[in-house]
Amino acid sequence: MNTTTSRFHLALAALVLAVLAWSGIAPYDRTTWWMEVAPALIALPLMAATYRSYRLTDLLYVLITVHCVILMVGGAYTYARVPFGFDLQHWFGLSRNPYDKIGHFAQGFVPVMVAREILLRGRYLPSGKMLAFIVISIVLAISAAYELIEWGAAVALGQGADEFLGTQGDPWDTQSDMFMALIGGVAALLTLTRLHDRQLAAR
Numbered sequence: 001m002n003t004t005t006s007r008f009h010l011a012l013a014a015l016v017l018a019v020l021a022w023s024g025i026a027p028y029d030r031t032t033w034w035m036e037v038a039p040a041l042i043a044l045p046l047m048a049a050t051y052r053s054y055r056l057t058d059l060l061y062v063l064i065t066v067h068c069v070i071l072m073v074g075g076a077y078t079y080a081r082v083p084f085g086f087d088l089q090h091w092f093g094l095s096r097n098p099y100d101k102i103g104h105f106a107q108g109f110v111p112v113m114v115a116r117e118i119l120l121r122g123r124y125l126p127s128g129k130m131l132a133f134i135v136i137s138i139v140l141a142i143s144a145a146y147e148l149i150e151w152g153a154a155v156a157l158g159q160g161a162d163e164f165l166g167t168q169g170d171p172w173d174t175q176s177d178m179f180m181a182l183i184g185g186v187a188a189l190l191t192l193t194r195l196h197d198r199q200l201a202a203r
Contacts, residue, residue, distance in 0.1 A: 007041075008058065009051075012065045016044065019069050023076035033152065036075030040068040057199040059192065060117055067110040070103050079103060104177040107146065108139045108184025113196060115139070120200060127197065135184050143181035147174050 020037065027033035043064065047056070056064075073082055085099030092098075115135040118124075125131045 005058070009061055011043075012061055013048075014070075016040070018070045019072045023072040024153055027076050027077050028081060032078050033075040036079075037072055040071050044068070056114075057117060057196065057203070058109035059196055059199050060113060063110045063113055066067070067106045070106050074099060074103055101176070101180050104180040105184040105187075107143055108181035108186075109188040110184075111142050112136065112139045112188045113192060116193075116196065117200065127193075132189055135189070136182070139181055139185040140178065143178045147177060150174075 067165035079100035
């Protein structure tokens with residue numbers, strides 16, 4: 001690994017840690033913050049521990065950084081109160097703050113590329129239609145698991161889970177969340193597959 005690449009990865013890590021620190025100083029709801037940033041708190045130490053033995057492509061590091069920032073901003077404000085979401089609501093005349101849909105889009109867009117890299121590097125599947133089907137299925141499984149976690153939080157915390165759920169009164173929130181993850185996964189495959197293949201080939 002050259003010095004430029006190393007510095008690039010360190011810059012991404014520094015950005016994530018800075019946003020994490022900012023989001024954790026005075027979040028709107030501390031319990032919600034813990035639940036929202038938990039995926040990042042699990043993924044970051046894992047990636048640090050395996051950095052030398054299983055280094056990811058630059059594309060994945062960028063995508064994971066963006067996803068972490070989305071999670072941490074949502075944790076700081078709660079998804080239903082993110083200011084940028086209110087801007088989107090105003091600009092597009094929406095009935096609710098759509099920031100949580102950005103989060104669920106990222107929940108498809110990023111994991112689909114992570115799954116793709118793992119399967120290709122492990123030579124479990126060749127690039128092609130079957131690989132695309134499998135990684136989209138993985139994304140939907142992750143999305144469904146997350147919705148089950150939200151359901152469990154709602155049962156365990158009762159009214160206190162409202163900030164984590166962020167349904168904003170939408171009875172179809174669970175289904176639309178999973179649909180956004182599906183759209184995100186498909187969009188990533190359509191736009192990033194060639195770039196991803198080039199980076200994998202250059203390893």
